[in-house]
Amino acid sequence: MNKKPMLALNLATFVIALGYSLIIPVMPFYMENLGAGGRELGWLTAVYALAQTICAPLWGALSDRIGRKPIISIGIIGYAISLFLFGLASSFWTLFIARSLSGILSSATSVASLAYVGDSSLEHERSKNMSQLGASMSVGVMIGPLLGGILAGYSLALPFFTGAAISFIAFILIVTLLPESIERSVQSHKRETFDFAHLRSMLLGSTGIILLLIFIVNFCQTGLQGITGLYFVDKFGFTTGQAGVIWMVLAGVLIVVQGFLTGPLEKRTGEKRLILIGIFCKALVAFAMVLTSGFVSVLVVFSLFAVSSAITVPTLNASLSKVANEHKGTLMGFASTAGNLSKVVAPLLAGYLYESNIELPYIVMGAIALIGVLICFIWIKRK
Template sequence: MMNKKPIFALNLATLVIALGYSLILPVMPFYMENLGAGGRELGWLTAVYALAQTVCAPFWGALSDRIGRKPIISIGIIGYSISLFLFGLASSFWTLFIARSLSGILSSATSVASLAYVGDSSSEEERSKNMSQLGASMSVGVMMGPLLGGILAGYSLALPFFTGAGISFIAFLLILTLLPESIERSGQTEKRKPFDFSDLKNIIFGSAGMVLILIFVVHFCQTGLQGITGLYVVDKFGFSTKQVGVIWMALAGILIVVQGFLTGPLAKKIGEKPLILIGVFCKALVAFAMVLTTGFVSVLVVFGLFAVSSAITVPTLNATLSKTDNQHKGTLMGFASTAGNLSKVIAPLLTGYLYESNIELPYITTGGIALIGVVICYIWIKNQKNK
């Protein structure tokens, strides 16, 4: 079982990645404008970040299986600090592009190795709980970042980036001093073997393959719903910016509470696989229910259920995936990150085009994809029982 120091250090590292990402969101449009860049350039910055994470996550995961989790987490944190510092110094769009690419490459190192660390260090009974706490730390960072970034930007547009760099460097020092190496502690060093393409085949077509498909489906539904809902409620109901802000704050608050305190106990009580099935079904329910909403209260209730479903599915899927192969936990977490990030590239594009045809169509389509996920999850659970 993990002691308090590693939990604190890991949670801080995860919070820093989320904080550094969300801290710059309210500043970026103004920062881009000062550099003479526009919407097309902002789109490139968003795309290159997601693409870098998608491509590099499996590499970092496999490398953490070879050299250990702590070095990869440390590399990710210090590199992320450097990338934020470069943002603050940027005097051209290309400097921003290089810094954002570096940020995507290195943030994936920390997130993947942190999940693998939890898989190494937690008992099977505690794994969902510890994965959920990492998720709660990420939610705290996402919620705090825009508020802190907006305040700091009042003094200087570059200050949020320098602040994020400083926080990241402090996290790097804490990782170095507080975090023991999980692979050595778990006694698995001699048992590990290099990753090759036969391992990739076993992962994709073995027991982990179904979990990776479910991770893609869940992240696809989450990203698709989150990305379009702000525009949807404004166009359909005429919500004010304050009402939209309340919805996102409520979403973040529910995520933090459920991930931090409820997901672990629920996984113990009813089992991880049934909990995943419930979560994916709730995704479908949320998507279809959004079409039936009539105003602020109903949207708030539906998005509350959306937050609960997100909080119970993602950490539980990660915990389940980490149990499928003790030899390559880092590689598995890398592929999980790739599946999630790939969905974040595809889902916004698809829902955006569908929205132009009919504002209800993204929700109907997402609900249908979630139902396919329910069927996949049911088949997976049934096959596991037969085995």
């Protein structure tokens, strides 16, 4: 895959992550200014994930029919518009509409970008290129809150306008630098021959196993991440500075492993074994969190959590892109839906478990990860 298309895709992924995380430190104050509270904030969080869950397969299927570049472009420019609306919002309902639009359109860019990498990468490069997209997302997530906090010191609306401007720049670069990855003749053929029966048979085979593993991995990750901040305070009494250091280390390890190590590791061990190792590490992390006794031990365990996430998610996406054939966009949409659905369900389950016993979410997530290990082991043994 050429450097210019990969650069444009990395930028698009970075922008989506930056726009998502840029508003994290601003939202509570923004909501307070509009007279909204925790319930409204919960709705904004839920509608974003729900919109992505519903729309991702639709965008993926559309990218199979009309091409990846138009879908990526629509997602980026639409995302810029949604952030601009956030900056102009004068009521909660304006925020709600803007956040819904943001979820709908960000899923377009994410799904089509993954499908584009699957189209354009040689087989031995897929995991590396998928990991680079993940690293770009991690950089955006790490920089976003810091940048948002600085800009909010001048104006609460400034982070949103800045995100909109960055998104528009990314749109220009996508339009000018990114060639289409699907030939027009191939697109016309796909419009005539889309076979739902063939797609269903794929979902009942190895493709279905990969999608199930994507759901399990994202479920465990989201469940653990959603409750861990509270766990730090209740169990250890960590300060905001200590918690910030842990999350910064997490992001740093993700960037390094995804950007430089996942590809070489996949070549040495093979995709399926690397996925098995990653899911097993996730189970170890969940159980080890119960045994942590302080800042240093938490830092070590969370570093392993970052490694497991960095090697598992991009490798699963690379495996899916290999079996997807002409339905690559559609199946990447299903993969996005599996991940987003976990973001809706896992935090709710973890929250209820936490109210019963603060260690229980980690035990349950560890057990679910072990189920994933068993499924992956069976998958490896299948011919």
